[in-house]
Amino acid sequence: MGNSIDQVALKQLFIDARTHNAWQQKSVSDDQLKQIYDLFKYAPTSVNCNPARIVFVKSSAEKERLVACVNPGNVDKTRNAPVTAIVGMDLDFYEALPTLFPHADAKSWFVGKEDFIQITAFRNSSLQGAYLILAIRALGLDCGAMSGFDAEKVNAEFFPNGRVKVNFLLNIGYGDSSSLLPRQPRPSFDEACKIL
Ligand SMILES: Cc1cc2nc3c(=O)[nH]c(=O)nc-3n(C[C@H](O)[C@H](O)[C@H](O)COP(=O)(O)O)c2cc1C
Numbered sequence: 001m002g003n004s005i006d007q008v009a010l011k012q013l014f015i016d017a018r019t020h021n022a023w024q025q026k027s028v029s030d031d032q033l034k035q036i037y038d039l040f041k042y043a044p045t046s047v048n049c050n051p052a053r054i055v056f057v058k059s060s061a062e063k064e065r066l067v068a069c070v071n072p073g074n075v076d077k078t079r080n081a082p083v084t085a086i087v088g089m090d091l092d093f094y095e096a097l098p099t100l101f102p103h104a105d106a107k108s109w110f111v112g113k114e115d116f117i118q119i120t121a122f123r124n125s126s127l128q129g130a131y132l133i134l135a136i137r138a139l140g141l142d143c144g145a146m147s148g149f150d151a152e153k154v155n156a157e158f159f160p161n162g163r164v165k166v167n168f169l170l171n172i173g174y175g176d177s178s179s180l181l182p183r184q185p186r187p188s189f190d191e192a193c194k195i196l
Pocket of ligand 1: 144
């Protein structure tokens with residue numbers, strides 16, 4: 001469906017893109033966050049279920065509530081990032097399937113099947129989190145994902161009494177590249193892949 005994007009874009013999205021831990025003093029607007037959503041929302045999920053629910057934490061007061069939930073090594077990077085996204089998953093995602101996937105009775109495939117609901121929400125919200133990372137990079141911003149946090153605390157603070165559960169956290173801003181360590185190796189094609 002179209003041509004390969006150019007080398008500049010490939011570098012920005014993948015080859016030169018890094019996980020950032022330190023941030024420039026440069027803010028991220030609400031409009032930019034809306035642009036990010038309006039890009040990654042188009043990427044695919046199973047039965048178009050779109051279970052990701054994102055809380056963009058910007059204000060200092062809300063940020064401190066979140067900082068209290070992260071591991072010590074993630075405190076400074078979370079506090080200093082202009083925005084931290086809480087990437088959550090809605091375990092009631094299937095309620096919207098009559099609208100999101102109207103050409104089949106997809107909701108009935110999930111009702112009462114908690115294990116299937118859980119794995120579908122986790123798989124697809126993780127994919128949406130990856131699409132979110134790529135949308136952030138495509139728009140010229142940087143990010144840094146974090147799994148080092150207390151999920152029960154995040155859920156209690158930001159998703160109380162709900163069916164939305166945190167998947168992972170993502171700092172967003174303009175990275176300070178001066179603090180980056182060299183890129184670490186990746187498994188080779190032969191180590192990671194096979195063609196049958
Ligand atoms: C899901 C996920 C969770 C991560 N959790 C943490 C974390 O809690 N703290 C941290 O400092 N880095 C965390 N990282 C960052 C990874 O260590 C980093 O992305 C990886 O080493 C690759 O670095 P690079 O993108 O700069 O090449 C996480 C990354 C991902 C994708």
